[in-house]
Amino acid sequence: MLLRYFYDEKLAHASYMVGCQAKGEAVIVDPMRNIAPYIETAEEEGLTIVGALETHIHADFVSGSRELANKFDATLYISDEGDADWKYQNLEGIKYQLLKDGDSFNIGNLVFDVLHTPGHTPESISFMLTDKGGVADEPMGIFTGDFVFVGDIGRPDLLEKAAGIKGTSEAGAFAMYDSVERFKKLPDYLQVWPAHGAGSACGKALGAVPSTTIGYEKRFNWAMQFNDRSSFVDALLDGQPEPPTYFAVMKHVNKVGIQLIEQIPALTKLTTATEVKQFIADGLQVIDTRPAEEFAEGHMKGTINVPFNKSFTNWMGWLVDYEKPFYVLTDEADLDEMLIALRSIGIDNLRGYGDAKAILNEEAELETYQSITVKQLKERMDKEDVHVLDIRNLTEWNDGHINGAQHIMLGTLQQRLAEIKTDKQIVVQCGSGVRSAIGISILLANDVKEPLNLAGGYESWVKEIV
Numbered sequence: 001m002l003l004r005y006f007y008d009e010k011l012a013h014a015s016y017m018v019g020c021q022a023k024g025e026a027v028i029v030d031p032m033r034n035i036a037p038y039i040e041t042a043e044e045e046g047l048t049i050v051g052a053l054e055t056h057i058h059a060d061f062v063s064g065s066r067e068l069a070n071k072f073d074a075t076l077y078i079s080d081e082g083d084a085d086w087k088y089q090n091l092e093g094i095k096y097q098l099l100k101d102g103d104s105f106n107i108g109n110l111v112f113d114v115l116h117t118p119g120h121t122p123e124s125i126s127f128m129l130t131d132k133g134g135v136a137d138e139p140m141g142i143f144t145g146d147f148v149f150v151g152d153i154g155r156p157d158l159l160e161k162a163a164g165i166k167g168t169s170e171a172g173a174f175a176m177y178d179s180v181e182r183f184k185k186l187p188d189y190l191q192v193w194p195a196h197g198a199g200s201a202c203g204k205a206l207g208a209v210p211s212t213t214i215g216y217e218k219r220f221n222w223a224m225q226f227n228d229r230s231s232f233v234d235a236l237l238d239g240q241p242e243p244p245t246y247f248a249v250m251k252h253v254n255k256v257g258i259q260l261i262e263q264i265p266a267l268t269k270l271t272t273a274t275e276v277k278q279f280i281a282d283g284l285q286v287i288d289t290r291p292a293e294e295f296a297e298g299h300m301k302g303t304i305n306v307p308f309n310k311s312f313t314n315w316m317g318w319l320v321d322y323e324k325p326f327y328v329l330t331d332e333a334d335l336d337e338m339l340i341a342l343r344s345i346g347i348d349n350l351r352g353y354g355d356a357k358a359i360l361n362e363e364a365e366l367e368t369y370q371s372i373t374v375k376q377l378k379e380r381m382d383k384e385d386v387h388v389l390d391i392r393n394l395t396e397w398n399d400g401h402i403n404g405a406q407h408i409m410l411g412t413l414q415q416r417l418a419e420i421k422t423d424k425q426i427v428v429q430c431g432s433g434v435r436s437a438i439g440i441s442i443l444l445a446n447d448v449k450e451p452l453n454l455a456g457g458y459e460s461w462v463k464e465i466v
Contacts, residue, residue, distance in 0.1 A: 001110060001131040002026070002045055005193075005210055006037055010313040010341050011061050012199035014210065016143065019047045020108025022133050027051035027077070027107050029127065029143045030195045031064035033261070034340045035071065038064075051075045051107060055145025055195060056124040057086060057254045059158050059247040060202055062346045069094045070260055077105065081116045082123030085165070090257035099125060109133035117147040117183070119176025120154030120202070128190075141191030142214075148183060149194045150207035153223040155240050158202070162247035173233040180223060180232075188215025201247075201314075204240050204395075241393050242409055246317035246345055253346045261343060267335075270327060270354030273363040276300055285326040287316070289338070290356050292437035296453070298366035300329070300359070305441035308334050313341045315438060318411035325351040329359060369440050371455040374464050377427055387424045389451075391439045392431055392458065402429065402461060410435050413442050422448065429454040429461075 002019035017038060019026035026047040028038050042049050049072045052065035056079060068074040073095065078088050080098035088096075097105065101116035113128040127143040130136060146154040156172025159165045191213055198208035205222065218224050226232035270276060280286055280302035288295055288303040289312070295305040306315050308330065320326055330338060332355055342350055360366065372380070380386040381404070388405035390397060397407045408416050410430070420426065426443065428451055430436040436453050443451045454461075 001133060002047070004041055006032070007197065007210070008032055008061075008344065009199075009310055011344060012197045012206070013061050013344075014193070014195055014197060015064075016193060017041055017047075017049075018107070018110060018129065019045060020110050020133060021045070021047070023108030024048055025050045025108045027053055027074075028064070028068060029053045029193075030055055030058070030145060031068060033062040033064045033067060033344050035064045035067045038068070039071070048072070049074055051077055053077045053112070053127055053143070054079070055126060055143060055147070056121045057088070057251060058146075058195075059121075059162060059243075059250045059254075060196075060200065061250060061344050062258060063254050066094065066257060067260060070262075077112070079116075079123040079125045081118065081125060082121070086121065086123040086255075089255055101125070113139065115142075115182070117144070117179040119156050119172050119179045120146045121159065121172070122175070124154070124179075138187075139190060141193055141211075142186070143193045143195075145195045146202045147179060147194075148192055148217060148221070149196055149200075149203050150192075150209045150212045150217075151221055152203040152205045152207070153180065153221070153236070155203055155236070157237060157240050158243050158247060159251075161240075162243040162245070162251070164248065169237060170233065173236045174229060176236060177226075177229050177232045183214065184218055184224060186214050188213065188218065190214045192217060201241055201243055239395055241395055242411065244314060244317045244411060246322070246347075249322055249346055258346060259348065264343070264348050265351075267350065268352035270329075270352050270359065273300065273359050276303075276327070276329070276354060276359060279327055284324060285319075285321060287320070287326065287328045288356060288441070289328055289330040289334070292434070295441065296369050296371070296437070298360065298368055299441075300363055301365075301367045302445050303329065303441070304438070304445050306438055308338060311434075312338075313345055315410070315435075316342060316347060317345045319414065319438075319442075320347055320349075322347065322349060325349050327352045327354070329354050329356040331356065367444060369444060369451065369453065371433075371453040372427060373455055374460045377454060377461075378465050380425075380427070385424055386452075387421045387426050388454075389420060389426050389428050389439070390430070390458070391428060391435055396431060396458075400458070400462070402458070405429065410439050413439055414446075417443075417446055417448075420448070425449075426451040427454050428452070430457045432457040432459050 076096040157169040391410040
């Protein structure tokens, strides 16, 4: 048997290739949309990809199952649990097998047993793997998807908060309790292979270790320590972070399907600042992906700064309008990797790009912004001539904040601009000064005059002032 681990750091998403080397066949568990790494590994190992396994209808990334079906005529192994709202659609022309609790199927000498593990979503299933190519007659591990993570479990509130399905948070939490109790009865030695690691918004305290065991989680996972439903439900629902707005889009995309990457139109290249200005005047978004420091020193008025780093995918999902074309100013060397990141969450409406340095060099009047230290902020606050805008997550705000600050989480800032107090100069503040740079660019693009970025953010405030 062969087991390979693939990890997308920008989404904290884990997927797996499981192969029967004796038969030369492999499947991918919870595949990402970019299937190139799977193709490369399969070719290196002499395997043919024959299937894609999905633990549930994902909300945080576009599944690559249909890409695999198109490329290899692979079979989709997908859940048939949950009610009518959680059935896969748009399966015409694709080979698939619908699965319920207790079902099993073989890939060569490998046996996958299906467990219905609802809670995160109603249709969620887990796959228990047994390698019968040798002497084993018992399973070695379980692919849990978003059910059990290292040190955490899947959140049950996404359907309500992201997809707008009222009343599902508590029902999901109660279902999760039963699923956890079932999980605790499985053998301690079983390995656990989850679909996410630290940084994912599908839980609230995910560990950064790639895998774990059932026995370890039973001893140390906070969610495994409860003996009554009500306490478990209260603890599970408490303190869950805000789900990105794009989660609702992903649920729909993975349920009904999305166009193949090969069908997405080619990009146009912008060559002049005049083109950029016209797009902005037409109400289209232009994203400047340079580092925040460079953007602060000079940028085209009306552009929004989302630096191309580890957090790029998450914030683009929050801030980009999926219904309108948009453009990026970037380093052309980053373009291929950027497209993979954008398409991983279904942002297929990028229409063009421009070389940031070349276009900015021809623009005579660039906009800038300044930063302020926490000591300078304290002096300004004593004079009562500034307004502090805290754009951190709600959980961070609840853990502590600057007295008198206004809280608007960054991902919702564009929709809540009318709530901002503008009678004084605004100081934008986050945890360390990274997210606030994005917030500054949003304010500037919406004609808020001379906002300041708090250098070091709340961490520096606590260290130097509190």
